[in-house]
Amino acid sequence: MTAATTAKGDTSDTCERDLLERVLGALLREDVVGLRSRALAVERQDGPWLRLVAAGGEEALLLPIADDGFQGACTARLPLLVRESDGAELTTCAEVLHAMGALADPADRSGFDAFAEECRQTLATMRLHARTRNEVDGHLTDRYGTDPAGWTGLAGGLAHDTLAARHDHPVYPTARGRSGLDDDQLRSYAPEFHPRFALRWIAVPRQALTVPRGDRPLPGRWPTPAVLGLPHLLHTHVALPVHPLTVGTPLREALRATGLLDTAVLAERPYLEVMPTLSMRTVALVDEPTLHLKLPLVTATLGLRNRRTIKSGTLIDGAACQRLLETVIAREPRFRDTVLIADETVYAHAGHECLAVLCRRCPDGLKDSVVVPLAALLSEAPGGRLLIDHLADGHYDGDPVALLDEALTLLFDWQTTLFGYGIALESHQQNVSLVLDPKPGGRPRLRLLLKDNDGPRINTVRLRDALGDDAPDPSAFDDARIFCDDDRPVRDLFTTITVHLCGGAFAFGLARRGRVPLETLLTLVRDRLAEAVGRLGMGPGQPGAILRDHVLNAPELPVKAMVTAGTLLTKERSGAADINKHYTTGPNYLRRTAPPR
Structure with missing residues (x-):
C-alpha cells in the first residue's frame, strides 16, 4: 500500500469504510460470484490476497484478506477491493457491487443493484447514528441514570434496546438499514432514538377479524370504537392498532385486497402512547411496558426479502411453539424458575399481512x-x-x-x-x-x-x-x-x-x-x-x-x-x-x- 493510499484510508469516511469491510467479508464468506471457491491465492508484500478472474478473462478483481475464524476462515481487510487492470481501489459499496455484479450471472445482476441500494440506506443510517450519538446518550442518561447497570425493569430494558439498535449485527453487514425509511421517520419511530408516539387505530367489522381466544380475549387497555371517536361502530366493529408508518398507501392496499375498503374506518384520534422495542415493529406501552404490540411495518431488515409485515401463520406458529415450550418446561423442573417465556397466544388479524397484531405479555415481577x-x-x-x-x-x-x-x-x-x-x-x-x-x-x-x-x-x-x-x-x-x-x-x-x-x-x-x-x-x-x-x-x-x-x-x-x-x-x-x-x-x-x- 502506498503512503497516499494510507493517508486516504486515514481520512476517508469511517462509516463507509466500516460498512464496506463488513459487506466484503459477507460476500467472501458466502462465496458470492465464487470469491471464495474460484479465486486464486496471491501473496503480496503486505500479506495474502485473492485474485478473482471474470469468466471471459477480461478483468480481475483483487481482495486483500486476513485470518478470521468466525463464520469464515478469512475476511476482507484494507485497502479493500482493487481492479487489476488499472489498479483502481474500489472504496465504496456502490463501486464494489457494480464490479462484482458484472461478474455475476446476468439473471442475478438486479440483486446486486438491490444490495447496493440496501448499502446506501444503511450507510445513511450509520451516519445518522454517528451524528446523533451524544444527543441520544444524553437522553438516556437523563431519563434512566448514568449507570446502565441500574436501568431496571422492562422500561429500562427499552433503553438497552436503544443501545443494541446502534450496534452492528454479528453477521449481516447492513442490519442497521431499513428499506424505504428516511431520517425523519427513523428519528420518530426507530428504537435507536428511543422515541414515544401514539398508535393509530382502524375499526374493522367484527366478522372480518380473527381473534382465536373467544369474544373478549384482547388486553384490558384495548379501546372500543367509541373511545376512538367512532361510537356508531361500537356494536359492529373491533379496533385494530396500526403503526403510523403503515397508515396511507399500505393500509389502503390492504383494505382493498380484503374487501374492507368501504366498511373499515380509520379513526382520526390516536390512542395509547408507545415506544419501539429493538424489533421496531413491536412497541411497548409507555404506561404498561409488560404489554408489547407487534404490528406490521412495510419495510425490510436483514435482506430486502425480510419484510416486517405479519403473516397470520406466524401468529399461529408462535402460540403453538409457546405451548410446546411450556410442555417441555413442565417436564424439566430446573427451568421453571430460570427460563421465562413471554405469552404470545393473544393475537388478531383480518386476513392480510398489514392487518394484524400480536399482543405479547411479558412476565410480571x-x-x-x-x-x-x-x-x-x-x-x-x-x-x-x-x-x-x-x-x-x-x-x-x-x-x-x-x-x-x-x-x-x-x-x-x-x-x-x-x-x-x-x-x-x-x-x-x-x-x-x-x-x-x-x-x-x-x-x-x-x-x-x-x-x-x-x-x-x-x-x-x-x-x-x-x-x-x-x-x-x-x-x-x-x-x-x-x-x-x-x-x-x-x-x-x-x-x-x-x-x-x-x-x-x-x-x-x-x-x-x-x-x-x-x-x-x-x-x-x-x-x-x-x-x-x-x-x-x-x-x-x-x-x-x-x-x-x-x-x-x-x-x-x-x-x-x-x-x-x-x-x-x-x-x-x-x-x-x-x-x-x-x-x-x-x-x-x-x-x-x-x-x-
Missing part, C-alpha cells in the same frame, strides 16, 4: 430486574464503554467473563435440552434477554426471557419419542417447513443461532476489542457447550452424540448465507426454502485441535 437483550451486551453505552463492562462492574465484581460464563451455562443447558426433544429455536440475540435479579452483597440470579418463537425446527420423530401423547400434532402449526423427520435441519438451526450468534459472536467480539484473549473465550464456549451436551444421551444416534460429532468436533459448521438468500438471489436462484435458514459452511472454531490438512 421484573420491575427491579435488569432486562438486557443479548444483542446489547457488546454495544457502546453512554461514555463509550461496552454495556457488558457496566453490567460486570455492577453485578459481577468487574468480571465480564463471569457474566458470560453464567449466561452460556444456562443458555446451553436450555437449548441442548430442547435439542434432546427434537426442537431448535430461532432464538437469536434479539429474541433472548438476560434477566439479572440483583442480590445485596452477592451476584444476581440470572434468568432468560424468550420471545418470538414462531420459526423453530422440530424433528417429529424425536419429539414423539420424548413427549409421547403430549407431542403436538403438526397440524397445530401453520408452516409445514417447521417439521422434519431427521436431525439435520434442527442441528443447523441450533448451530447457526445458539452456537454462532449467542456463543461464538461474544467470544470473537470481546477478543477483537482486546478485552479477553480469544483462546480463553473459545475455551469457555466449548467447555460450557460440552458440559450441556454431556447431559444428553451419548449412545449412537442419541442427541448428545449428534451434537458432539456434528457440532463440537465437526471439521466445518453451517453458516447462514443471509445476503445471498435475503437480497442478492431470488429463491429460485438460491434454492432457499426459507431465506432465514439458507446455509453455507465455515470453520469450526470449537475444535480443540486443528483439522487435518
Whole structure:
C-alpha cells in the first residue's frame, strides 16, 4: 500500500469504510460470484490476497484478506477491493457491487443493484447514528441514570434496546438499514432514538377479524370504537392498532385486497402512547411496558426479502411453539424458575399481512430486574464503554467473563435440552434477554426471557419419542417447513443461532476489542457447550452424540448465507426454502485441535 493510499484510508469516511469491510467479508464468506471457491491465492508484500478472474478473462478483481475464524476462515481487510487492470481501489459499496455484479450471472445482476441500494440506506443510517450519538446518550442518561447497570425493569430494558439498535449485527453487514425509511421517520419511530408516539387505530367489522381466544380475549387497555371517536361502530366493529408508518398507501392496499375498503374506518384520534422495542415493529406501552404490540411495518431488515409485515401463520406458529415450550418446561423442573417465556397466544388479524397484531405479555415481577437483550451486551453505552463492562462492574465484581460464563451455562443447558426433544429455536440475540435479579452483597440470579418463537425446527420423530401423547400434532402449526423427520435441519438451526450468534459472536467480539484473549473465550464456549451436551444421551444416534460429532468436533459448521438468500438471489436462484435458514459452511472454531490438512 502506498503512503497516499494510507493517508486516504486515514481520512476517508469511517462509516463507509466500516460498512464496506463488513459487506466484503459477507460476500467472501458466502462465496458470492465464487470469491471464495474460484479465486486464486496471491501473496503480496503486505500479506495474502485473492485474485478473482471474470469468466471471459477480461478483468480481475483483487481482495486483500486476513485470518478470521468466525463464520469464515478469512475476511476482507484494507485497502479493500482493487481492479487489476488499472489498479483502481474500489472504496465504496456502490463501486464494489457494480464490479462484482458484472461478474455475476446476468439473471442475478438486479440483486446486486438491490444490495447496493440496501448499502446506501444503511450507510445513511450509520451516519445518522454517528451524528446523533451524544444527543441520544444524553437522553438516556437523563431519563434512566448514568449507570446502565441500574436501568431496571422492562422500561429500562427499552433503553438497552436503544443501545443494541446502534450496534452492528454479528453477521449481516447492513442490519442497521431499513428499506424505504428516511431520517425523519427513523428519528420518530426507530428504537435507536428511543422515541414515544401514539398508535393509530382502524375499526374493522367484527366478522372480518380473527381473534382465536373467544369474544373478549384482547388486553384490558384495548379501546372500543367509541373511545376512538367512532361510537356508531361500537356494536359492529373491533379496533385494530396500526403503526403510523403503515397508515396511507399500505393500509389502503390492504383494505382493498380484503374487501374492507368501504366498511373499515380509520379513526382520526390516536390512542395509547408507545415506544419501539429493538424489533421496531413491536412497541411497548409507555404506561404498561409488560404489554408489547407487534404490528406490521412495510419495510425490510436483514435482506430486502425480510419484510416486517405479519403473516397470520406466524401468529399461529408462535402460540403453538409457546405451548410446546411450556410442555417441555413442565417436564424439566430446573427451568421453571430460570427460563421465562413471554405469552404470545393473544393475537388478531383480518386476513392480510398489514392487518394484524400480536399482543405479547411479558412476565410480571421484573420491575427491579435488569432486562438486557443479548444483542446489547457488546454495544457502546453512554461514555463509550461496552454495556457488558457496566453490567460486570455492577453485578459481577468487574468480571465480564463471569457474566458470560453464567449466561452460556444456562443458555446451553436450555437449548441442548430442547435439542434432546427434537426442537431448535430461532432464538437469536434479539429474541433472548438476560434477566439479572440483583442480590445485596452477592451476584444476581440470572434468568432468560424468550420471545418470538414462531420459526423453530422440530424433528417429529424425536419429539414423539420424548413427549409421547403430549407431542403436538403438526397440524397445530401453520408452516409445514417447521417439521422434519431427521436431525439435520434442527442441528443447523441450533448451530447457526445458539452456537454462532449467542456463543461464538461474544467470544470473537470481546477478543477483537482486546478485552479477553480469544483462546480463553473459545475455551469457555466449548467447555460450557460440552458440559450441556454431556447431559444428553451419548449412545449412537442419541442427541448428545449428534451434537458432539456434528457440532463440537465437526471439521466445518453451517453458516447462514443471509445476503445471498435475503437480497442478492431470488429463491429460485438460491434454492432457499426459507431465506432465514439458507446455509453455507465455515470453520469450526470449537475444535480443540486443528483439522487435518
